Amino acid sequence: MNYKVQLLSFFLSFLFGLFFSFTSRFHYKLVFSLNRWYRYFLTFLFILDISLLYILILYYVNQGVFHFYFLICTFIGYFCEKSLFKNVKKHVKFRRFVEKRFFR
Numbered sequence: 001m002n003y004k005v006q007l008l009s010f011f012l013s014f015l016f017g018l019f020f021s022f023t024s025r026f027h028y029k030l031v032f033s034l035n036r037w038y039r040y041f042l043t044f045l046f047i048l049d050i051s052l053l054y055i056l057i058l059y060y061v062n063q064g065v066f067h068f069y070f071l072i073c074t075f076i077g078y079f080c081e082k083s084l085f086k087n088v089k090k091h092v093k094f095r096r097f098v099e100k101r102f103f104r
Contacts, residue, residue: 005062012061013070016054017077023050025085 001009027046031039054074058064 001062001065009058009062009065009070010073012057013073014077014080016057017074017079018081020050020074021078021081021085 024046027043031042034042055064055066058066058070
């Protein structure tokens with residue numbers, strides 16, 4: 001694998017970590033009030049879909065070659081979005097509707 005494909009894979013893994021963090025927060029807000037078994041089932045489907053989407057992205061970018069450092073880059077993106085969201089939540093004032101839906 002040449003360096004351009006590797007750098008693209010790093011960048012897409014980081015972006016996927018950002019995407020995963022945002023969608024996991026949204027998923028949690030959706031299934032929070034459901035029955036326990038529905039919550040387990042929907043969380044299982046969510047994780048299955050997210051992992052298959054990541055494999056599909058890697059397949060199109062670098063023929064499905066997966067390295068451990070791509071996963072590390074994904075986790076870095078995940079935690080960067082978590083800290084960025086916390087900063088935005090603390091410093092930016094939102095309307096009541098947005099606060100009611102996303103910031104309980």
